[in-house]
Amino acid sequence: MADWNGEWVKQIAETLKILASEKNIELNGAEARLKGARPPKADMGDIAFPLFPFAKEFRMAPPQLASEVASRLGESSHGRVEAAGPYVNVFLKRENIVSETLKNVLTSQGTWGNNDSLKGRKIMIEFSSPNTNKPLHLGHLRNDALGESSARILKANGADVQKVILVNDRGVHICKSMLAYKKFGQGDTPESTGIKGDRLVGDYYVKFAQWAKEDDTAEKQAQEMLQKWEAGDEEVRKLWETMNKWTLDGIGETYRKTNVSFDKYYYESQLYKLGKENILKGLEKGIFYKDEDGSTRVDMSEIGLDTKVLLRSDGTSVYITQDIGTAISRQNDWPFDQLIYVVGNEQDYHFQVLFYILKKLGYQWAEDLYHLSYGMVNLPDGKMKSREGTVVDADDLIANLSDLALEEIRAKGREEEVEDARATADAVTLAALHYYLLQVTPKKDMVFNPKESLSFNGNTGPYLQYMAARICSMERKAREMGWNTEDSQVDGTLLTADEEWELVGILADFPRVVEQAGKDHNPSLIAAALYNGAKVFSRYYHDNPILNNENTTLAKARLQLSLAVLEMLKNGFDLINIPFLAKM
């Protein structure tokens, strides 16, 4: 209950100062040294202040000092204080805080947790970055989950957020699928074959690899095609456009299915030239230099790095070239206060270089670029490898999960009740998937076990959905009984039991969790808070009758507490992209 921390810091500091002056001791910075923590057990109080740091100057043992402070502070209208060994523990006045918190939550209209810590900030966030030669895989799903969730969290903190995507639609890898299609495609289309466009194109990318094993001119032919593409060859361009559209339509369907969207699309094919121009400008100004081998390079020795090629000796652009163009173009389109790149940690070095180059080019906003670096998704026996066919396809994974969820719904006999069983199964799937991907701290690698990982029981997304659905179920029942479920006035004296107090504490803390998640770009904090809330609630309603209570006044108060928990869950679900279900 950090909310009430400050007040007690002041009071305790004041007491310490008085004590110090009585003993002719000089005491400074008491406030800063008083750091409230949560006691290990609820019955020990709500905030604990360790007094070790003061023991030396007071020449008192910490427990002695604690009891001295506690006896002087005594009781006030906000709560009371007790010494517990070397700690001063604060017991807050529950009933006031309960009714105040519940009122705030119940009148928040689906926004509990939102705050204005980032109000006025314009934040652009790039994520997903698909290639147009193959479908999305599990790695993209983590990226998308992180990007979409971070964007929603930033918005909840009051920021003006623009979600953008960079489509890697240019390069030799694109030409490889095109070439294979030209050779083996026989005019197939997504329509004629019934195969999703991105899958179809991806299949030809695989075919190219097979073909290249037998024909060693294949790679060369792909290079030639790229040159034709760069020269604007009509036939190549036309095929390129057609196949890109297939892929993007297919990938777009996956985005729709996973509730991921973008405000603006950027295409590498349209931006690499702008990057090139800027590098040439930098070369003129002497920021970059031409190496003996003819390539254009940047010297990064002043930040302890080597040199990096920016343009090949034949003048063509490399990967980083378009990122330079993209960043500039974005600042022009929508002058941001911050630009976040959601990209895997294998590119940490790349972004260090990119940010350095933009700084050297004199763009002040280069200071506002941030790489949200995340770890890889590995399989139990190691990395996903496309060569070995161990890449987990996003669509396949989602389809399999949905089938499992559907089976589950049928097994529980809930098919009639939920009306559209497949839609419900899809929603459960997204909950399982997104929760699984977001519960891990972004920077850490994670392991995905296809057989065991995505369970619907325990610490999972569906568990959260289930708790919300159970509360909805109570709400429906209450309405049937003619109760007013809109009331936000709660008699706090009815809800002061430890479990209730704990729930109120979780609710009261949620805005701070959202704020922290925004600051740290870490959705896992939200996931953890929601799980904690759901778990505590679930024990609470298991042990305590809520509606089935002879005391109607108490029943109504408990229902209000439940509805407040529902408020937090609903808004939290939205922040980590988990669908809310009134029934499941």
Next chain:
RNA sequence: GCGCCCAUAGCUCAGCUGGAUAGAGCGCCGGACUUCGAAUCCGUAGGUCGCAGGUUCGAAUCCUGCUGGGCGUACCA
């Protein structure tokens, strides 16, 4: 070689930025549905927080050095 990151229960992960006895889920074993939805709840077992030093009243958390793993260090993207 050099640089960055990681290491917590059998497995997958938390640990609120230094505080009291390190927590969940899965799995194992054992309980709870004539009662608000059992996708639930309760209990048992499971730890030298990779190793060794250091800072501190106090370290999983901070500093140093090791060990093990990942990634990067391309005129690939």
